[in-house]
Amino acid sequence: MSDKIIYARDDNYLIVRLRDGDDFFETLLSLLKKEDIKSAVLVSSVGMMRDVELGWFSGEEYIKKSFEEPMELLSLTGSVNETEEGKIFLHLHAVLGSSDLTTAGGHLFKATVHQTNELVFLLPTNINLKRLKEGEGLLRLFPERKK
Numbered sequence: 064m065s066d067k068i069i070y071a072r073d074d075n076y077l078i079v080r081l082r083d084g085d086d087f088f089e090t091l092l093s094l095l096k097k098e099d100i101k102s103a104v105l106v107s108s109v110g111m112m113r114d115v116e117l118g119w120f121s122g123e124e125y126i127k128k129s130f131e132e133p134m135e136l137l138s139l140t141g142s143v144n145e146t147e148e149g150k151i152f153l154h155l156h157a158v159l160g161s162s163d164l165t166t167a168g169g170h171l172f173k174a175t176v177h178q179t180n181e182l183v184f185l186l187p188t189n190i191n192l193k194r195l196k197e198g199e200g201l202l203r204l205f206p207e208r209k210k
Contacts, residue, residue, distance in 0.1 A: 077182075079183075088173065102190065125172075
């Protein structure tokens, strides 16, 4: 992880630049904890990733595939949520492009920043985004208005 995370924050937005070699999840979770952000919506992302693990949910389990080579970050969407245990949960889906201009996409489980990642989060001011277990035990989104 970089010594210093590059970011700016106001009441509505968190804008972050991650650096080459950063563990995507470790670095981002560290910043979210530092800033006490438990609810956010990812609205923009660009950059590159390597050592990526993507998954597709079969209805029973995630089928995962790893990609070592650097890939262009074409799309990354999702949200930051708080679980019942008070932990921060990142629910992110990625579409990545390879050097032969093919794409791969799915639930993002793991990634290392390659060159840079630039992320813009919207911070809801009156809504909490909670993740609670439901049905088959998956964490589902439960938005709630702040009291």
